Amino acid sequence: MRETMALFGTGLTVITGVTGDGPVGFTLQAFSSLSLAPPLISVNVSRTSTSWPKIVDSGRFVVNVLGEGQEELALAFAKSGTDRFANVEWTPGRSGVPRLAGCVAWIECELVATYEGGDHTIAIGGVHDLIEGTTRRPLLFFDRTFRTLA
Template sequence: MAAEGVDPQEFRSVMGHFCSGITVVTAFGPDGPVGFTCQSFSSLSLRPPRVLLCPSRSSTTWPVISAAGRFCVNVLAAGQEGLSNGFARSGGDKFADVEWDLSPDGMPLLSGVAAWVDCELQAEYDGGDHLVVTADVHGLGVGGAAGPLLYYRGKYARITPPLPV
C-alpha cells in the first residue's frame, strides 16, 4: 500500500536523484513512423531476454505502438537532447528532419544512438499513472562510441569522459 501523505512534488524531487538513461521508443503505425521519449526503461530478464518500459497512460503514441505489437527502443547518446525533446512533445510529425533507418526487425532506428533493442510486446500491467510493459527482445546492438544521454535531477547530464565501449 502506498504511503499516505507522500507529496507528489517531493516524490519527483527525491526520485530525481536516481540517474537514468533516455530512450525513444519507435514503431510503425497506420500513418507511418511514430515514437515517444521514455525515461523508464530497463533490462528485466536474461532468459528469456526481456525488457521493461513504463509509458504514461496519457501518451497518445503508446496505444499506436501497442497495437503494432513490435517496436525499437533507441538508447539516446550524449548530445541527442534535441531528439529527446522532440519525441517528448505531443502531436505533429516527430520524425520531420530526423535521420533514421530501419533496424534489422524493420522498426525505425534513429541515427547516432548509443544502442538499440528490437522488441515484441509481451504484456502490459497497471502501474498507476503509467503502464508497466514487458517485451521480448528480438535483436539488439550498439551504436557509435558516444556515451549515453543521462537525466539527473530534472536536467540532462553526461558522463565525462565517455566510458569505453
C-alpha cells in the same frame, strides 16, 4: 515524490514503432533490463501517451538508447502534437521499426505483456535484436537536467 525521484539518474531512450500511417515515437526514461533468459526488457509508459496505443497495436517497438549530443532529439520526441520524425534521420530495423541515427544502442522488441501500474502501463518486451552503436557516451538525465559522463 517527483522531487525525490528526480534525484535518481537515468539514461534516456526514445521508443519507436510503426503504423500504417507511418512511424511513431516518444521519449522515455523509465526503461530497464528485466531478464537475460529469456531476454526481456521493461518500459513504464504514461497512460496519457497517445503514441503508445499505436505501438501496442503493431506489437513491435525499438528502444533507441540516446547518446551524448542527442538532447534535441530527446526534447523533440517529448513534445505532443508535433511531427516528431521531421528532420530526424532513421533507418528501418530488422522488423521495419525505426532505429534513430546516432544512438548508443538499439533494442528491437515484440510486446509480450502489459500490466497496469498506477498512472503508468508496465510493458514487457521480448528482445529479438540487439545492436550496439559506435559511441559509448550515453545521454543521462539527473535532477531534471541532461548530463553526460565526465
